[in-house]
Amino acid sequence: MERVTLRIPKQQIEEVEEMVELGKYPNRSEAIRSAVREMLDEQTDSQSNENRGWAKV
Structure with missing residues (x-):
């Protein structure tokens, strides 16, 4: 670490x-x-949604 x-x-x-x-x-x-893990998870989710072309619900 x-x-x-x-x-x-x-x-x-x-x-x-x-x-x-x-x-x-x-x-x-x-x-x-x-908090950092949560931020990184949100970023990953956001990028995944952009790649799918539809919103996360």
Whole structure:
């Protein structure tokens, strides 16, 4: 796994930390990895729909 350094607005990181405290994610890193996976999945779905020529329902 590679380390990535990024800057996130304080309010957003506080919201991520709140999700961790609520037990939705084990830690900040996993919450951010989950968000990246979701973004990549959406991109893949979007590209698949463009290739089919019809909308996803």
